[in-house]
Amino acid sequence: MNTVSDFRKSLKVGTKLGCTFHTLYTDEQRPTREVSRVMSSKFALKTTRQDGRVEESFCEFPKATQASFENDRMTIYEHDDRTGKQIPILTYWIVNE
Secondary structure, eight states: OOHHHHHHHHOOOTTTEEEEEEEOOOEEEEEEEEEEEEEEEEEEEEEEESSSOOOEEEOOOOOOOGGGETEEEEEEEEEEETTEEEEEEEEEEEOOO
């Protein structure tokens, strides 16, 4: 996987994704979640809430300038107004079980 388009093409309903949520101070590993929808501009992941309800959480595919790829992992960046730099927000990868 080297482009957002490659990542998009590899997503199918039922694909499992691993995720790391990046903050200023730590990188938090999130539980593996299943893709429930793939659309042209975004995808949805099944999310189990604390009360047991299953909902969908959507993530838009980033622009090419907002993503980087390393070891089959896509990192999504966001502009930080304080520093004027791009900072990592989320990293996704396909989990092969």
